[in-house]
Amino acid sequence: MIYMDNAATTRMSERAFEAMRPFFMEQYANAAGTYSFANASKEAVENARKQIARVIGAKPAEIFFTCGGTESDNWALKGVAQAYAGKGKHIIISAIEHHAILHSAQALEKQGWDVTVMPVDEYGMVSAEAIDAAIRPDTVLVSIMAANNEIGTIQPLAAIGAVCKKHGVLFHTDAVQAFAHIPLNVDEMHIDLLSASGHKFHGPKGVGFLYVRKGVKLTPFMDGGAQEKKRRAGTTNVPGIVGMGAAAEEAAANMEAAMAKVSAIRDHMIARIEKEIPYCRLNGHRTERLPGNVNFCFRFIEGEGMLMLLDANGICASSGSACTSGSLDPSHVLLAIGLPHEIAHGSLRMSLSEATTMEEADKAVDALLTIIPRLRSMSPLYEDFVRQQA
Protein backbone atom coordinates (compact mmCIF):
# COMPACT_ATOMS: atom_id res chain seq x y z
CA MET A 1 0.00 0.00 0.00
CA ILE A 2 1.11 3.53 -0.76
CA TYR A 3 -0.44 5.88 1.78
CA MET A 4 -0.87 9.42 0.45
CA ASP A 5 -3.63 10.73 2.66
CA ASN A 6 -1.57 12.15 5.50
CA ALA A 7 -3.66 15.33 5.56
CA ALA A 8 -6.57 13.12 6.63
CA THR A 9 -4.61 11.31 9.27
CA THR A 10 -1.15 9.94 9.88
CA ARG A 11 0.38 6.71 11.08
CA MET A 12 1.35 6.99 14.72
CA SER A 13 4.97 7.56 15.56
CA GLU A 14 6.38 4.49 17.29
CA ARG A 15 8.02 6.68 19.88
CA ALA A 16 4.71 8.37 20.64
CA PHE A 17 2.96 5.03 20.81
CA GLU A 18 5.53 3.69 23.24
CA ALA A 19 5.22 6.83 25.36
CA MET A 20 1.46 6.25 25.65
CA ARG A 21 1.60 2.56 26.41
CA PRO A 22 2.16 2.68 30.22
CA PHE A 23 -0.83 4.99 30.66
CA PHE A 24 -3.40 2.36 29.73
CA MET A 25 -2.66 -0.64 31.92
CA GLU A 26 -0.16 0.55 34.51
CA GLN A 27 -0.42 4.27 35.13
CA TYR A 28 -4.16 4.42 34.61
CA ALA A 29 -4.90 6.87 37.42
CA ASN A 30 -7.21 9.80 36.91
CA ALA A 31 -4.86 12.77 36.72
CA ALA A 32 -7.13 14.62 39.15
CA GLY A 33 -6.54 11.99 41.87
CA THR A 34 -5.01 13.14 45.14
CA TYR A 35 -3.17 9.87 45.88
CA SER A 36 0.42 9.39 44.85
CA PHE A 37 -0.66 6.83 42.23
CA ALA A 38 -1.93 9.79 40.18
CA ASN A 39 1.43 11.58 40.24
CA ALA A 40 2.87 9.87 37.20
CA SER A 41 -0.25 10.76 35.17
CA LYS A 42 -0.14 14.38 36.32
CA GLU A 43 3.54 14.72 35.57
CA ALA A 44 3.18 13.14 32.16
CA VAL A 45 0.39 15.54 31.22
CA GLU A 46 2.40 18.55 32.38
CA ASN A 47 5.41 17.27 30.49
CA ALA A 48 3.30 17.02 27.32
CA ARG A 49 2.11 20.58 27.89
CA LYS A 50 5.73 21.69 27.92
CA GLN A 51 6.61 19.63 24.86
CA ILE A 52 3.77 21.24 22.91
CA ALA A 53 4.28 24.80 24.18
CA ARG A 54 7.93 24.67 23.13
CA VAL A 55 7.01 23.93 19.49
CA ILE A 56 5.17 27.24 19.08
CA GLY A 57 7.07 29.43 21.55
CA ALA A 58 4.22 29.44 24.07
CA LYS A 59 4.15 28.98 27.82
CA PRO A 60 2.91 25.59 29.08
CA ALA A 61 0.11 27.28 31.03
CA GLU A 62 -1.27 28.58 27.73
CA ILE A 63 -1.91 25.08 26.33
CA PHE A 64 -5.37 23.58 26.93
CA PHE A 65 -6.05 20.01 25.95
CA THR A 66 -9.16 19.16 23.95
CA CYS A 67 -10.49 16.15 22.08
CA GLY A 68 -9.18 17.40 18.74
CA GLY A 69 -9.01 20.11 16.14
CA THR A 70 -12.74 20.42 15.71
CA GLU A 71 -13.32 21.05 19.41
CA SER A 72 -10.44 23.54 19.52
CA ASP A 73 -11.84 25.45 16.54
CA ASN A 74 -15.36 25.46 17.98
CA TRP A 75 -14.11 26.56 21.36
CA ALA A 76 -11.91 29.34 20.00
CA LEU A 77 -14.68 30.91 17.96
CA LYS A 78 -17.63 30.41 20.26
CA GLY A 79 -15.67 30.90 23.47
CA VAL A 80 -14.11 34.18 22.35
CA ALA A 81 -17.34 35.41 20.76
CA GLN A 82 -19.24 34.90 23.99
CA ALA A 83 -16.54 36.28 26.24
CA TYR A 84 -16.20 39.44 24.16
CA ALA A 85 -19.81 39.93 23.10
CA GLY A 86 -19.81 43.13 25.15
CA LYS A 87 -17.08 44.60 22.96
CA GLY A 88 -18.69 43.70 19.66
CA LYS A 89 -20.25 40.97 17.63
CA HIS A 90 -18.18 40.92 14.47
CA ILE A 91 -15.74 38.20 13.48
CA ILE A 92 -13.66 37.69 10.35
CA ILE A 93 -12.83 34.33 8.80
CA SER A 94 -11.69 33.25 5.32
CA ALA A 95 -13.57 31.44 2.58
CA ILE A 96 -11.26 28.43 2.73
CA GLU A 97 -11.52 27.61 6.43
CA HIS A 98 -12.20 24.06 7.55
CA HIS A 99 -15.85 23.26 8.24
CA ALA A 100 -15.11 23.33 11.97
CA ILE A 101 -14.55 27.09 11.58
CA LEU A 102 -17.08 27.75 8.81
CA HIS A 103 -19.92 26.02 10.61
CA SER A 104 -18.98 27.51 13.98
CA ALA A 105 -19.09 30.96 12.37
CA GLN A 106 -22.46 30.14 10.81
CA ALA A 107 -23.76 29.05 14.21
CA LEU A 108 -22.65 32.40 15.65
CA GLU A 109 -24.29 34.19 12.74
CA LYS A 110 -27.59 32.58 13.68
CA GLN A 111 -27.14 33.91 17.19
CA GLY A 112 -26.68 37.47 15.99
CA TRP A 113 -22.97 37.75 15.25
CA ASP A 114 -21.85 39.39 12.05
CA VAL A 115 -19.35 37.33 10.06
CA THR A 116 -17.13 38.67 7.29
CA VAL A 117 -15.74 35.96 5.02
CA MET A 118 -12.50 37.08 3.38
CA PRO A 119 -12.02 35.93 -0.21
CA VAL A 120 -8.78 34.33 -1.33
CA ASP A 121 -6.76 34.76 -4.51
CA GLU A 122 -6.30 32.06 -7.15
CA TYR A 123 -3.62 30.43 -4.99
CA GLY A 124 -5.84 30.34 -1.93
CA MET A 125 -4.02 33.19 -0.20
CA VAL A 126 -5.76 35.59 2.17
CA SER A 127 -4.62 39.22 2.02
CA ALA A 128 -3.48 40.87 5.25
CA GLU A 129 -4.26 44.28 3.70
CA ALA A 130 -7.81 43.18 3.00
CA ILE A 131 -8.19 42.07 6.61
CA ASP A 132 -6.82 45.44 7.71
CA ALA A 133 -9.62 47.07 5.74
CA ALA A 134 -12.28 44.65 6.96
CA ILE A 135 -11.64 45.14 10.68
CA ARG A 136 -14.31 47.32 12.31
CA PRO A 137 -14.64 48.86 15.76
CA ASP A 138 -16.88 45.95 16.77
CA THR A 139 -14.56 43.22 15.46
CA VAL A 140 -13.45 40.90 18.23
CA LEU A 141 -11.77 38.04 16.40
CA VAL A 142 -10.01 37.20 13.16
CA SER A 143 -9.69 33.48 12.45
CA ILE A 144 -7.53 32.49 9.49
CA MET A 145 -6.14 29.00 9.06
CA ALA A 146 -2.36 28.56 9.09
CA ALA A 147 -2.31 26.22 6.10
CA ASN A 148 -5.14 24.85 4.03
CA ASN A 149 -5.99 21.17 4.35
CA GLU A 150 -6.91 20.69 0.71
CA ILE A 151 -4.58 22.81 -1.37
CA GLY A 152 -1.79 23.30 1.17
CA THR A 153 -1.47 27.07 0.85
CA ILE A 154 0.32 28.63 3.81
CA GLN A 155 -1.17 31.95 4.90
CA PRO A 156 0.84 35.10 5.70
CA LEU A 157 0.29 34.62 9.43
CA ALA A 158 2.83 37.15 10.66
CA ALA A 159 1.35 39.90 8.47
CA ILE A 160 -2.22 39.02 9.50
CA GLY A 161 -1.18 38.83 13.15
CA ALA A 162 0.47 42.26 12.92
CA VAL A 163 -2.73 43.74 11.48
CA CYS A 164 -4.80 42.22 14.29
CA LYS A 165 -2.39 43.45 16.90
CA LYS A 166 -2.48 46.96 15.45
CA HIS A 167 -6.27 47.02 15.77
CA GLY A 168 -6.37 45.27 19.14
CA VAL A 169 -8.34 42.36 17.68
CA LEU A 170 -7.75 38.76 18.72
CA PHE A 171 -6.18 36.44 16.16
CA HIS A 172 -6.99 32.72 16.07
CA THR A 173 -5.41 30.33 13.63
CA ASP A 174 -6.55 26.83 12.82
CA ALA A 175 -3.13 25.21 12.62
CA VAL A 176 -4.38 21.63 12.37
CA GLN A 177 -2.43 21.05 9.14
CA ALA A 178 0.51 23.26 10.03
CA PHE A 179 1.43 22.54 13.63
CA ALA A 180 4.62 20.46 13.90
CA HIS A 181 4.90 20.53 10.10
CA ILE A 182 6.11 24.09 9.51
CA PRO A 183 7.63 26.66 11.90
CA LEU A 184 5.03 28.58 13.90
CA ASN A 185 5.71 31.06 16.67
CA VAL A 186 2.84 32.62 18.56
CA ASP A 187 4.83 35.71 19.56
CA GLU A 188 6.47 36.43 16.24
CA MET A 189 3.16 35.87 14.43
CA HIS A 190 1.04 37.66 17.06
CA ILE A 191 -1.22 34.64 17.42
CA ASP A 192 -3.63 34.76 20.37
CA LEU A 193 -5.26 31.38 19.89
CA LEU A 194 -4.13 28.33 17.93
CA SER A 195 -5.85 25.00 17.29
CA ALA A 196 -4.15 21.71 16.56
CA SER A 197 -4.93 18.01 16.48
CA GLY A 198 -2.69 15.14 17.57
CA HIS A 199 -3.31 12.67 14.75
CA LYS A 200 -2.20 15.08 12.02
CA PHE A 201 1.43 14.86 13.13
CA HIS A 202 1.78 11.17 13.96
CA GLY A 203 0.13 11.42 17.37
CA PRO A 204 -3.05 9.66 18.45
CA LYS A 205 -6.60 10.45 17.31
CA GLY A 206 -9.11 11.97 19.71
CA VAL A 207 -6.80 14.53 21.26
CA GLY A 208 -5.82 18.07 20.38
CA PHE A 209 -5.17 21.37 22.04
CA LEU A 210 -6.00 25.02 21.98
CA TYR A 211 -3.28 27.56 22.70
CA VAL A 212 -4.80 30.54 24.50
CA ARG A 213 -2.53 33.52 25.08
CA LYS A 214 -2.38 34.59 28.73
CA GLY A 215 -5.01 37.23 29.36
CA VAL A 216 -7.35 36.17 26.56
CA LYS A 217 -10.86 35.54 27.87
CA LEU A 218 -12.71 32.46 26.74
CA THR A 219 -15.94 30.97 28.02
CA PRO A 220 -15.72 27.21 28.64
CA PHE A 221 -16.96 24.99 25.87
CA MET A 222 -17.36 21.92 28.04
CA ASP A 223 -19.02 22.47 31.37
CA GLY A 224 -18.28 20.07 34.19
CA GLY A 225 -15.26 19.38 36.35
CA ALA A 226 -12.37 21.67 37.15
CA GLN A 227 -9.86 20.19 34.72
CA GLU A 228 -7.60 22.44 32.63
CA LYS A 229 -7.87 25.29 35.15
CA LYS A 230 -11.67 25.13 34.98
CA ARG A 231 -11.59 26.03 31.31
CA ARG A 232 -12.15 22.61 29.79
CA ALA A 233 -14.05 20.02 31.79
CA GLY A 234 -13.74 16.29 31.30
CA THR A 235 -11.41 13.60 32.59
CA THR A 236 -7.93 14.22 31.30
CA ASN A 237 -7.08 11.98 28.35
CA VAL A 238 -3.70 11.03 29.78
CA PRO A 239 -2.51 8.52 27.15
CA GLY A 240 -3.71 10.70 24.30
CA ILE A 241 -2.04 13.80 25.66
CA VAL A 242 1.19 11.93 26.36
CA GLY A 243 1.21 10.53 22.82
CA MET A 244 0.51 13.92 21.31
CA GLY A 245 3.27 15.54 23.37
CA ALA A 246 5.80 12.93 22.32
CA ALA A 247 4.75 13.21 18.68
CA ALA A 248 5.00 17.01 18.78
CA GLU A 249 8.46 16.89 20.30
CA GLU A 250 9.67 14.37 17.78
CA ALA A 251 8.21 16.25 14.81
CA ALA A 252 9.62 19.57 15.99
CA ALA A 253 13.10 18.16 16.52
CA ASN A 254 13.03 16.75 13.03
CA MET A 255 11.11 19.52 11.31
CA GLU A 256 13.79 21.09 9.18
CA ALA A 257 15.02 17.79 7.74
CA ALA A 258 11.46 16.53 7.22
CA MET A 259 10.44 19.70 5.40
CA ALA A 260 13.40 19.44 3.05
CA LYS A 261 12.87 15.75 2.36
CA VAL A 262 9.10 15.82 1.92
CA SER A 263 8.99 18.99 -0.16
CA ALA A 264 11.60 17.55 -2.54
CA ILE A 265 9.34 14.56 -3.17
CA ARG A 266 6.31 16.87 -3.49
CA ASP A 267 8.10 19.02 -6.07
CA HIS A 268 9.21 15.95 -7.98
CA MET A 269 5.61 14.73 -8.20
CA ILE A 270 4.32 18.15 -9.22
CA ALA A 271 6.97 18.47 -11.91
CA ARG A 272 6.28 15.02 -13.32
CA ILE A 273 2.51 15.47 -13.36
CA GLU A 274 2.76 18.85 -15.06
CA LYS A 275 5.15 17.46 -17.64
CA GLU A 276 3.49 14.13 -18.32
CA ILE A 277 -0.25 14.69 -17.96
CA PRO A 278 -1.98 17.23 -20.22
CA TYR A 279 -4.91 19.41 -19.12
CA CYS A 280 -4.04 19.50 -15.44
CA ARG A 281 -3.79 22.35 -13.01
CA LEU A 282 -1.82 22.62 -9.79
CA ASN A 283 -4.08 23.89 -7.02
CA GLY A 284 -2.64 26.05 -4.28
CA HIS A 285 0.49 28.14 -4.06
CA ARG A 286 3.62 26.77 -5.67
CA THR A 287 6.06 27.76 -2.95
CA GLU A 288 3.99 28.91 0.05
CA ARG A 289 2.80 25.36 0.38
CA LEU A 290 2.75 22.59 2.96
CA PRO A 291 5.70 20.27 2.34
CA GLY A 292 3.48 17.21 1.89
CA ASN A 293 0.67 18.63 -0.26
CA VAL A 294 0.16 17.73 -3.91
CA ASN A 295 -3.22 18.83 -5.31
CA PHE A 296 -4.22 18.83 -8.94
CA CYS A 297 -7.33 19.13 -11.02
CA PHE A 298 -7.47 16.93 -14.08
CA ARG A 299 -9.94 18.19 -16.63
CA PHE A 300 -12.81 16.11 -18.07
CA ILE A 301 -12.86 13.56 -15.26
CA GLU A 302 -14.34 13.22 -11.81
CA GLY A 303 -12.45 12.62 -8.59
CA GLU A 304 -14.10 9.51 -7.21
CA GLY A 305 -13.23 7.43 -10.25
CA MET A 306 -9.59 8.45 -9.83
CA LEU A 307 -9.64 7.47 -6.16
CA MET A 308 -11.19 4.08 -6.93
CA LEU A 309 -8.65 3.30 -9.61
CA LEU A 310 -5.80 4.51 -7.41
CA ASP A 311 -7.18 2.29 -4.66
CA ALA A 312 -7.15 -0.64 -7.07
CA ASN A 313 -3.43 0.16 -7.45
CA GLY A 314 -2.99 0.17 -3.67
CA ILE A 315 -2.75 3.95 -3.43
CA CYS A 316 -4.73 5.96 -0.84
CA ALA A 317 -5.54 9.54 -1.82
CA SER A 318 -8.47 11.93 -1.58
CA SER A 319 -10.50 14.34 -3.68
CA GLY A 320 -12.63 17.44 -3.29
CA SER A 321 -15.24 16.23 -5.77
CA ALA A 322 -18.94 16.30 -4.93
CA CYS A 323 -19.09 12.52 -4.87
CA THR A 324 -16.54 12.37 -2.13
CA SER A 325 -17.89 15.35 -0.20
CA GLY A 326 -21.33 13.85 0.25
CA SER A 327 -23.05 16.78 -1.43
CA LEU A 328 -23.68 17.94 -4.97
CA ASP A 329 -21.13 20.70 -4.71
CA PRO A 330 -17.42 20.22 -4.97
CA SER A 331 -15.12 21.53 -2.24
CA HIS A 332 -15.70 25.11 -1.11
CA VAL A 333 -11.95 25.62 -1.17
CA LEU A 334 -11.66 24.82 -4.88
CA LEU A 335 -14.64 27.04 -5.64
CA ALA A 336 -13.11 29.85 -3.53
CA ILE A 337 -9.93 29.84 -5.63
CA GLY A 338 -12.14 30.44 -8.65
CA LEU A 339 -12.41 27.00 -10.23
CA PRO A 340 -15.60 26.23 -12.14
CA HIS A 341 -17.58 23.29 -10.79
CA GLU A 342 -16.70 20.89 -13.58
CA ILE A 343 -12.99 21.40 -13.02
CA ALA A 344 -13.27 21.28 -9.24
CA HIS A 345 -14.95 17.86 -9.54
CA GLY A 346 -11.73 16.51 -11.01
CA SER A 347 -9.47 17.25 -8.07
CA LEU A 348 -7.01 14.88 -6.49
CA ARG A 349 -5.07 15.42 -3.28
CA MET A 350 -2.06 13.31 -2.46
CA SER A 351 -0.64 14.21 0.94
CA LEU A 352 2.78 12.87 1.79
CA SER A 353 4.64 12.24 4.99
CA GLU A 354 8.26 11.76 5.93
CA ALA A 355 7.75 8.06 5.33
CA THR A 356 6.83 8.61 1.67
CA THR A 357 9.64 7.50 -0.61
CA MET A 358 10.64 8.80 -4.02
CA GLU A 359 9.85 5.33 -5.37
CA GLU A 360 6.29 5.53 -4.02
CA ALA A 361 5.92 9.00 -5.50
CA ASP A 362 6.96 7.70 -8.89
CA LYS A 363 4.62 4.73 -8.61
CA ALA A 364 1.72 7.04 -7.82
CA VAL A 365 2.47 9.29 -10.78
CA ASP A 366 2.93 6.24 -13.01
CA ALA A 367 -0.49 5.00 -11.93
CA LEU A 368 -2.01 8.37 -12.85
CA LEU A 369 -0.46 8.08 -16.31
CA THR A 370 -2.80 5.18 -17.03
CA ILE A 371 -5.77 6.11 -14.80
CA ILE A 372 -6.35 9.58 -16.21
CA PRO A 373 -6.35 8.65 -19.91
CA ARG A 374 -8.57 5.68 -19.06
CA LEU A 375 -11.19 7.89 -17.38
CA ARG A 376 -10.88 10.48 -20.12
CA SER A 377 -11.54 7.82 -22.73
CA MET A 378 -14.89 7.26 -21.00
CA SER A 379 -15.72 10.95 -20.63
CA PRO A 380 -18.25 12.74 -22.85
CA LEU A 381 -16.58 16.03 -21.87
CA TYR A 382 -13.30 14.81 -23.28
CA GLU A 383 -15.06 13.51 -26.39
CA ASP A 384 -16.56 16.95 -26.96
CA PHE A 385 -13.23 18.63 -26.29
CA VAL A 386 -11.41 16.43 -28.80
CA ARG A 387 -14.10 17.12 -31.41
CA GLN A 388 -13.76 20.85 -30.88
CA GLN A 389 -9.99 20.61 -31.26
CA ALA A 390 -10.31 18.70 -34.54
Add this chain to the structure above:
Amino acid sequence: MYTEKVMDHFMHPRNVGEIENASGVGTVGNAKCGDIMRIYLDIDENQVVRDAKFKTFGCGAAIATSSMATELIIGKTVQDALKVTNKAVMEALDGLPPVKVHCSLLAEQAVNAALWDYAKKNNLTIEGLKPPVDDVDELEEEEEE
Protein backbone atom coordinates in the same frame (compact mmCIF):
# COMPACT_ATOMS: atom_id res chain seq x y z
CA MET B 1 -19.23 0.98 0.00
CA TYR B 2 -19.98 -0.54 -3.42
CA THR B 3 -21.16 -4.07 -4.23
CA GLU B 4 -18.94 -6.46 -6.16
CA LYS B 5 -21.12 -5.98 -9.23
CA VAL B 6 -20.72 -2.20 -9.10
CA MET B 7 -16.97 -2.59 -8.70
CA ASP B 8 -16.88 -5.05 -11.59
CA HIS B 9 -18.78 -2.67 -13.87
CA PHE B 10 -16.60 0.23 -12.77
CA MET B 11 -13.30 -1.62 -13.18
CA HIS B 12 -14.39 -3.37 -16.37
CA PRO B 13 -17.09 -1.20 -17.89
CA ARG B 14 -19.02 -2.79 -20.76
CA ASN B 15 -19.83 -0.91 -23.94
CA VAL B 16 -17.70 2.18 -23.46
CA GLY B 17 -17.44 4.19 -26.63
CA GLU B 18 -19.29 5.93 -29.40
CA ILE B 19 -21.41 4.72 -32.30
CA GLU B 20 -20.94 6.52 -35.59
CA ASN B 21 -24.19 7.48 -37.26
CA ALA B 22 -26.07 6.26 -34.21
CA SER B 23 -29.83 5.78 -34.43
CA GLY B 24 -30.17 7.85 -31.31
CA VAL B 25 -27.93 9.73 -28.88
CA GLY B 26 -28.93 11.03 -25.46
CA THR B 27 -26.92 13.14 -23.05
CA VAL B 28 -28.16 13.92 -19.54
CA GLY B 29 -26.79 15.49 -16.38
CA ASN B 30 -24.44 18.42 -16.15
CA ALA B 31 -20.84 19.04 -15.35
CA LYS B 32 -21.73 21.42 -12.55
CA CYS B 33 -23.16 18.59 -10.50
CA GLY B 34 -20.45 16.21 -11.51
CA ASP B 35 -22.28 13.70 -13.70
CA ILE B 36 -22.87 13.59 -17.44
CA MET B 37 -24.00 10.44 -19.23
CA ARG B 38 -24.20 10.02 -22.96
CA ILE B 39 -25.73 6.92 -24.52
CA TYR B 40 -25.50 5.96 -28.18
CA LEU B 41 -27.98 3.49 -29.65
CA ASP B 42 -27.86 1.44 -32.81
CA ILE B 43 -31.43 0.33 -33.51
CA ASP B 44 -32.31 -2.02 -36.38
CA GLU B 45 -35.34 -1.92 -38.69
CA ASN B 46 -37.34 -4.13 -36.29
CA GLN B 47 -36.84 -1.57 -33.56
CA VAL B 48 -34.45 -3.81 -31.66
CA VAL B 49 -31.44 -2.26 -29.90
CA ARG B 50 -28.59 -3.89 -31.82
CA ASP B 51 -25.87 -2.06 -29.90
CA ALA B 52 -25.46 0.55 -27.19
CA LYS B 53 -22.40 2.49 -26.11
CA PHE B 54 -21.82 5.02 -23.41
CA LYS B 55 -19.55 7.81 -22.29
CA THR B 56 -19.80 9.03 -18.69
CA PHE B 57 -18.23 11.82 -16.69
CA GLY B 58 -18.92 10.99 -13.07
CA CYS B 59 -18.22 8.87 -10.06
CA GLY B 60 -17.77 5.12 -9.89
CA ALA B 61 -21.50 4.52 -9.53
CA ALA B 62 -22.24 6.72 -12.55
CA ILE B 63 -19.87 4.67 -14.68
CA ALA B 64 -21.20 1.36 -13.35
CA THR B 65 -24.86 2.29 -13.88
CA SER B 66 -24.15 3.43 -17.45
CA SER B 67 -22.37 0.18 -18.15
CA MET B 68 -25.19 -1.90 -16.66
CA ALA B 69 -27.89 0.11 -18.41
CA THR B 70 -26.29 -0.55 -21.81
CA GLU B 71 -26.04 -4.26 -20.96
CA LEU B 72 -29.68 -4.40 -20.01
CA ILE B 73 -31.01 -2.76 -23.17
CA ILE B 74 -28.91 -4.48 -25.83
CA GLY B 75 -31.09 -7.01 -27.68
CA LYS B 76 -34.31 -5.52 -26.37
CA THR B 77 -36.99 -3.88 -28.45
CA VAL B 78 -37.34 -0.16 -28.10
CA GLN B 79 -40.52 -0.79 -26.10
CA ASP B 80 -38.75 -3.12 -23.68
CA ALA B 81 -35.68 -0.90 -23.44
CA LEU B 82 -37.96 1.87 -22.32
CA LYS B 83 -39.11 -0.31 -19.44
CA VAL B 84 -35.60 -0.63 -18.02
CA THR B 85 -36.03 1.55 -14.97
CA ASN B 86 -33.45 2.86 -12.57
CA LYS B 87 -34.64 0.20 -10.13
CA ALA B 88 -33.85 -2.53 -12.64
CA VAL B 89 -30.36 -1.06 -13.09
CA MET B 90 -29.85 -0.90 -9.33
CA GLU B 91 -31.11 -4.45 -8.82
CA ALA B 92 -28.83 -5.73 -11.53
CA LEU B 93 -25.94 -4.11 -9.68
CA ASP B 94 -27.04 -5.64 -6.35
CA GLY B 95 -27.85 -2.20 -5.03
CA LEU B 96 -26.27 1.23 -4.69
CA PRO B 97 -25.54 3.36 -1.64
CA PRO B 98 -28.44 5.79 -1.01
CA VAL B 99 -26.42 8.83 -2.06
CA LYS B 100 -25.78 7.18 -5.43
CA VAL B 101 -29.37 6.36 -6.35
CA HIS B 102 -29.43 9.45 -8.55
CA CYS B 103 -26.78 7.84 -10.76
CA SER B 104 -29.26 5.10 -11.65
CA LEU B 105 -31.90 7.72 -12.41
CA LEU B 106 -29.42 9.41 -14.66
CA ALA B 107 -28.79 6.12 -16.49
CA GLU B 108 -32.52 5.60 -16.98
CA GLN B 109 -32.85 9.14 -18.28
CA ALA B 110 -29.87 8.77 -20.62
CA VAL B 111 -31.49 5.72 -22.24
CA ASN B 112 -34.76 7.61 -22.44
CA ALA B 113 -33.07 10.62 -24.03
CA ALA B 114 -31.36 8.42 -26.63
CA LEU B 115 -34.67 6.77 -27.47
CA TRP B 116 -36.32 10.18 -27.74
CA ASP B 117 -33.62 11.25 -30.17
CA TYR B 118 -34.20 8.05 -32.19
CA ALA B 119 -37.98 8.60 -32.29
CA LYS B 120 -37.50 12.21 -33.31
CA LYS B 121 -35.06 11.36 -36.09
CA ASN B 122 -37.43 8.73 -37.47
CA ASN B 123 -40.65 10.56 -36.84
CA LEU B 124 -41.89 7.72 -34.64
CA THR B 125 -44.27 7.73 -31.76
CA ILE B 126 -43.19 5.29 -29.11
CA GLU B 127 -45.81 4.55 -26.52
CA GLY B 128 -44.72 5.62 -23.04
CA LEU B 129 -41.74 7.64 -24.30
CA LYS B 130 -41.56 11.01 -22.65
CA PRO B 131 -39.35 13.95 -23.57
CA PRO B 132 -36.06 13.95 -21.66
CA VAL B 133 -36.57 15.58 -18.28
CA ASP B 134 -34.45 18.42 -17.12
CA ASP B 135 -34.53 17.44 -13.51
CA VAL B 136 -33.04 14.14 -12.56
CA ASP B 137 -33.21 13.83 -8.81
CA GLU B 138 -31.72 17.09 -7.64
CA LEU B 139 -29.76 17.62 -10.81
CA GLU B 140 -31.01 20.74 -12.38
CA GLU B 141 -30.28 21.38 -15.97
CA GLU B 142 -29.72 19.04 -18.80
CA GLU B 143 -26.90 19.55 -21.17
CA GLU B 144 -27.47 18.55 -24.74
CA GLU B 145 -25.15 19.34 -27.58
